[in-house]
Amino acid sequence: SQKIEQNSEALNIQEGKTATLTCNYTNYSPAYLQWYRQDPGRGPVFLLLIRENEKEKRKERLKVTFDTTLKQSLFHITASQPADSATYLCAPQDSNYQLIWGAGTKLIIKP
Amino acid sequence: KAGVTQTPRYLIKTRGQQVTLSCSPISGHRSVSWYQQTPGQGLQFLFEYFSETQRNKGNFPGRFSGRQFSNSRSEMNVSTLELGDSALYLCASSLTFRGDKNTGELFFGEGSRLTVL
Numbered sequence: 055s056q057k058i059e060q061n062s063e064a065l066n067i068q069e070g071k072t073a074t075l076t077c078n079y080t081n082y083s084p085a086y087l088q089w090y091r092q093d094p095g096r097g098p099v100f101l102l103l104i105r106e107n108e109k110e111k112r113k114e115r116l117k118v119t120f121d122t123t124l125k126q127s128l129f130h131i132t133a134s135q136p137a138d139s140a141t142y143l144c145a146p147q148d149s150n151y152q153l154i155w156g157a158g159t160k161l162i163i164k165p
Numbered sequence: 166k167a168g169v170t171q172t173p174r175y176l177i178k179t180r181g182q183q184v185t186l187s188c189s190p191i192s193g194h195r196s197v198s199w200y201q202q203t204p205g206q207g208l209q210f211l212f213e214y215f216s217e218t219q220r221n222k223g224n225f226p227g228r229f230s231g232r233q234f235s236n237s238r239s240e241m242n243v244s245t246l247e248l249g250d251s252a253l254y255l256c257a258s259s260l261t262f263r264g265d266k267n268t269g270e271l272f273f274g275e276g277s278r279l280t281v282l
Binding site for chain 2: 058062086088095096097098099100103105143145147150151152153154155156157158
């Protein structure tokens with residue numbers, strides 16, 4: 055069955071450094087992949103979408119890569135700030151365009 | 166414009182009871198999806214409605230049901246509640262349903278946190 059894996063352990067990063075989060079998927083080949091941010095007790099908020107023919111996508115301090123050979127997407131936050139602390143969810147789309155969700159990676163940016 | 170509104174935000178029920186959760190999508194959005202989120206688990210897809218019709222359904226027992234009204238508002242119902250149904254239930258809206266080759270983002274509500282005792 056389709057499976058999404060994200061870092062299960064919380065990621066602790068020093069303020070100002072680059073945070074890199076990993077999303078691996080197995081048993082399917084998504085044409086699109088979305089990233090969301092979720093704060094405690096809130097619903098997820100869309101950040102970026104990347105297509106399989108796009109190697110990289112940027113939005114301000116955010117960068118997403120999509121490697122269909124490795125079946126992996128990387129999510130980078132440069133010049134990280136404490137306000138970036140949240141859980142980040144990866145959601146590749148299946149062939150029916152449904153989003154298959156990872157459990158998320160909790161990111162903690164320390165001042 | 167107003168975002169996705171879910172009610173109630175918090176509720177406590179006992180085993181065997183039933184619960185109804187409500188979701189009002191963003192104005193103009195006709196698709197509503199429901200998800201269950203438990204600690205350490207990804208969002209688990211329950212069902213998606215578009216134009217009052219269920220377009221897709223996840224792998225949940227028949228105790229979980231939903232419907233959509235002509236104004237796109239949606240409700241989901243869980244009958245005969247079990248302890249394992251304790252979760253954050255999230256509603257998301259979008260312009261059209263996923264099967265319509267929709268690659269657009271989902272707009273989520275704040276969720277309804279259900280505790281079953």
